[in-house]
């Protein structure tokens with residue numbers, strides 16, 4: 001098993017309410033970006049369902065310099081429905097609950113790992129909310 005020391009949260013940076021599936025993201029990452037595989041391990045749909053995209057044993061492609069020892073959890077959304085795609089916490093109530101579920105599971109599997117938002121490591125708004133509201137899960 002690879003060592004996991006960080007759980008890093010992301011958003012798809014798509015407008016509020018727009019559906020995005022694992023296949024949409026995979027197409028973007030593999031076909032458009034020419035990556036070897038999809039970047040995230042988990043994708044949380046608007047309805048709160050959690051979809052595994054990548055085996056946890058395989059490093060994701062999601063946070064430059066931090067992929068090797070992290071797990072990536074991404075939710076669909078993160079932008080307002082305006083032309084500028086302004087950052088916005090668009091999590092639906094179901095997505096908020098899904099974060100609790102997946103982060104609780106990941107904390108059980110990787111008790112030493114800490115929780116982070118992508119924006120802690122890059123000049124980005126991602127994931128458009130403060131992930132540390134979930135820090136209580138990691139105590």
Ligand SMILES: [Zn+2]
Pocket residue numbers: 009010011062118126127
């Ligand atoms: Zn991100």
